[in-house]
Amino acid sequence: MLRSRVTPCLLVHKRGLVKTTAFKDPKYVGDPINAVKIFNEKEVDELIVLDIDASVQGREPDFELIKNLAVECRMPFCYGGGVKTVEQAKRIINLGAEKVALSSAAVQNIEIVGDIGKAVGVQSVVVVLDVKKKGLLGSYEVFIHNGKKATGLKLKEFITTLNSMGVGEIVINAIDRDGKMEGFDFHLIDMVREMTDVPMTVMGGAGNLDHIRQVIQRYKIIGVAAGSLFVFKGKYRAVLINYPNKLEKQALLQ
Amino acid sequence: MVTIINYGSGNISAICNIYDRLRIPYKIANNEDDVEGAEKIILPGVGAFDETISRLDSSGFRSILDHEVLNNKVPVVGICVGMQILAERSEEGDLPGLGWIKGEVRRINPSSLKFKPKVPHLGWNSVSVSKANKLFQGIDAEQGFYFLHSYYFHCHNSEDVLATTTYGQTFASAVSNKNVFGVQFHPEKSHHNGVTLLQNFATF
Numbered sequence: 001m002l003r004s005r006v007t008p009c010l011l012v013h014k015r016g017l018v019k020t021t022a023f024k025d026p027k028y029v030g031d032p033i034n035a036v037k038i039f040n041e042k043e044v045d046e047l048i049v050l051d052i053d054a055s056v057q058g059r060e061p062d063f064e065l066i067k068n069l070a071v072e073c074r075m076p077f078c079y080g081g082g083v084k085t086v087e088q089a090k091r092i093i094n095l096g097a098e099k100v101a102l103s104s105a106a107v108q109n110i111e112i113v114g115d116i117g118k119a120v121g122v123q124s125v126v127v128v129l130d131v132k133k134k135g136l137l138g139s140y141e142v143f144i145h146n147g148k149k150a151t152g153l154k155l156k157e158f159i160t161t162l163n164s165m166g167v168g169e170i171v172i173n174a175i176d177r178d179g180k181m182e183g184f185d186f187h188l189i190d191m192v193r194e195m196t197d198v199p200m201t202v203m204g205g206a207g208n209l210d211h212i213r214q215v216i217q218r219y220k221i222i223g224v225a226a227g228s229l230f231v232f233k234g235k236y237r238a239v240l241i242n243y244p245n246k247l248e249k250q251a252l253l254q
Numbered sequence: 255m256v257t258i259i260n261y262g263s264g265n266i267s268a269i270c271n272i273y274d275r276l277r278i279p280y281k282i283a284n285n286e287d288d289v290e291g292a293e294k295i296i297l298p299g300v301g302a303f304d305e306t307i308s309r310l311d312s313s314g315f316r317s318i319l320d321h322e323v324l325n326n327k328v329p330v331v332g333i334c335v336g337m338q339i340l341a342e343r344s345e346e347g348d349l350p351g352l353g354w355i356k357g358e359v360r361r362i363n364p365s366s367l368k369f370k371p372k373v374p375h376l377g378w379n380s381v382s383v384s385k386a387n388k389l390f391q392g393i394d395a396e397q398g399f400y401f402l403h404s405y406y407f408h409c410h411n412s413e414d415v416l417a418t419t420t421y422g423q424t425f426a427s428a429v430s431n432k433n434v435f436g437v438q439f440h441p442e443k444s445h446h447n448g449v450t451l452l453q454n455f456a457t458f
């Protein structure tokens with residue numbers, strides 16, 4: 001039987017790994033390659049690595065870093081950050097990433113999603129949407145550039161667009177819950193799950209394994225990603241890379 | 255010695271990395287001459303069917319591969335789309351496949367799935383081994399492998415099914431006929447099971 005995925009999401013800032021809170025205050029948590037080595041040993045389901053500087057600085061993805069990560073990863077690896085063109089996406093897949101994530105490029109030019117899908121296969125195209133609740137009616141707006149730039153796009157409308165374009169996976173990142181470790185936004189996940197058939201991964205809010213278990217129980221097959229939970233330990237947020245062991249994992253999936 | 259076909263498709267570096275750690279000798283074939291006299295062949299592949307098969311053609315590997323696999327009976331394993339191109343044709347494209355295993359590639363039928371997500375089939379799924387074979391020796395079938403695909407291999411001869419996986423419908427997640435093997439999942443990204451399978455292929 002297909003199982004839900006429990007996925008660490010790592011953020012790259014100034015060539016090191018960081019963890020943010022509500023997309024702010026990046027705290028240094030270590031070296032990317034070293035983290036991958038530890039996650040290999042822990043046999044994680046898959047890994048997402050997002051370069052949070054690339055799009056903001058308007059620069060290309062760091063291909064050297066991607067290459068080093070892909071070689072080291074014994075699990076499927078999704079890279080995002082600064083990907084704007086078909087050529088870049090092809091190069092990333094050829095370097096050994098299974099999936100390439102688009103965010104601001106997809107928002108600014110939806111056609112690129114289809115073009116990249118044609119070049120590398122739709123199943124390898126991931127769209128990451130950073131969203132924030134807007135107003136009292138429970139609608140959500142899509143943000144880009146690490147939550148700094150509002151796009152005016154309603155999440156619902158954009159999901160409809162993505163459905164017609166075809167993507168391999170949608171990652172929903174709840175900006176307000178980032179780093180808070182207080183649990184997931186089910187209202188948000190319900191809405192997106194209702195609207196689309198493609199695999200989705202939810203991020204923003206995981207503070208303990210029970211939070212993850214709640215998501216899996218509710219949606220059966222889903223990807224659950226977490227940052228803080230897998231890089232911090234204890235209430236003082238000491239840096240310690242961790243991941244549920246086999247038994248803990250089985251309990252999550254039951 | 256395992257020969258990995260480098261025709262610009264698939265995750266070659268991840269496969270090499272596993273063989274490096276296992277201290278199993280391998281070589282990357284960058285042109286047809288590199289394939290001559292191969293003992294074992296790995297045919298990776300990602301992306302769309304037509305693009306993959308045209309790349310294999312334009313890179314000049316096609317005739318030497320046909321020769322080594324069909325005449326010299328060199329064991330070969332196709333991975334992911336590298337498995338799908340072993341078939342005769344695919345619903346995903348118009349070009350004929352290699353035809354080394356009788357069958358066709360079909361799109362996963364979303365209506366066979368009771369709940370979301372539907373397509374692609376993405377994530378870790380278990381396998382059920384259909385016939386005794388050396389490739390799956392020591393594999394934890396329940397743990398299974400990592401899958402990422404929207405199309406699946408439909409064998410015309412059921413005896414060519416090596417293992418099955420269920421996602422809505424039950425499909426062939428591995429196929430084999432004599433020296434030709436194919437796996438739909440990604441052994442190079444499947445932790446312990448994947449390492450075991452790649453080791454089995456290199457050493458049987």
